[in-house]
Amino acid sequence: MSEEATAAAGLPPKEDYIQKRLNKILENRIDSDRETLDALTDLSQFYTENTLQSRRNLRSQIERRSLAINENFLAAFREVKLALDDICGDIDAVSDSVDSMKNLLSSTEAQQKELIQQANTLQEDNNKLLLQQRIATGFLSRFQLSVTEHQTLYGATRDEPITAEFFNVLDHVQLIHADCRTLLQSGYQTAALDIMEEMTLHQEAALERLYRWTQSHCRNVDANEIGMLVIQGMARLQERPVLFKYVIDEYSTARRSVVVRSFIDALTVGSSSAKPIEMLAHDPKRYIGDMFAYIHQILPVEKENLLMLVKMCDKDITEQIQLAMTTISDGVCHPLKVRVETILNSENDTIVLYSISNL
Template sequence: MREKFQAARFHGFGVLEDTHTHTHSHTSTCVCVCVCIYMHCKCCFIVIREMCNICILSLLQATKEETQGLISKTTKLQAEGRMLAVQAEVAAAFLAKFQLQPKEEQALREPVTQEFFDALDRVKAIHDDVKILLRSNQQTAGLEIMEQMALHEEAAYERLYRWAQNDCRGLTRDSCDVSPLLIRALACLQPRPVLFKYVIDEFGAARRSAVVRCFIEALTRGGASGTPRPIEMHCHDPLR
């Protein structure tokens, strides 16, 4: 009986030892698996982190290039805007110096007033200033402006001549009241001898008609109230 107990004990210890050995082997395997999984996860994490870093760097680089492109375009557009602003100022100054304003063109087409003479003086000034362009490399523009101003000037002189003629025809009253506009019109027409002569002839004819009419009235009618008496009433008096 004792021998059987000893045999059973030894057999139990063997089983326990085998079980412990098997458990230890299983635990080692699990640890190795866990270590492998951990290392694999760590490698995956490193790879993912590197991929994220690469993606972020690529995105940052693309954003940087796009931003640099936008900055370059913005700088270029700003430079072009400044250049266009300068060109606009130059064009505005050019037009202000060598072109008539709309109100000046309108004044040349309306009845003769002070604004008409101001616009005519402006046409003459532009016609003289445009000679500067003819001595530069802007000869085409200079010739076009000179031709345009010549047309304005001819039309203005023609209108002024017609107006001065009509105004002179009305100077048939006893007193010769010459308006300031007619005086200035005669001064403006002096550079055009033919037109000036026609206006002076019209003025002389109007005044001659007025003098003849006044003489006939003095000869036949006398004063407004009969005083002085008509000249023909004294024709028989040899002393008169």
């Protein structure tokens, strides 16, 4: 456009426009414009020669520079994107792992609940079993003999002596037998009858063993050897009258032999404090009187020992005591009768015979 056309169009001349732009640029304080300073600093790095060719190529250089910067920026962001893609992949993997863990936890929680329910069920079953065990143990303790009690009742050997514990076990057997009535009243007839039968067998076996032991003891007993266990045994044998009678008969027979032997020794041997009674045969009254005195001395002792043997018996055994004393004293009747008859047949003095009859 020519200057005339420019003037006709009302526009300022070109020189004025350029002048104004330059003035505006010059008026700016570049040292306070940080962006302009940074741009000029950056421009100085690749615009090294101020030539016409360089000024003409400035725009293209800036564009290439900008393109290179953008390419570098793009390359840098590409690496960032790849890193972010990797991170996203890792996040997805973590998310998948979290989901898997959630599913696993849910499954584990369900299994745990099931296990807890099973554990609770097992605990309840265990508590029931423990209760049943305590009930069974208590039942066996009340209605059965322990191994130790069984050994005590039957003995390790046939000839094992009776001890005080034997009677405690025998009492336990009788108590169990009596307690079976409670089972009968509670409706457990089968168990009660079985236990009663078992306790009856135990009791019979125990009394049989007690009978053998007591009989053996009475067979060999001396006057002062009646112990408390034998006395207790006689009291228990009262429950079996036949066995009780056998023991009394055995004791009576044994004591009869002892009394006869003692009487014969007194007649023929004497003692450290007395001469043989036979040495008084020349004096009929004293002879017969000493024999009766000796018998009168030993028979009360025998009765006292016999009463001691049965002192714990709570039934009326008067008749058996009388029969036993008859058996014990019967042994001395024959030697006494022979000697008395001999004196009576050989003595003619009526005064002596009268005095003898009044003994």
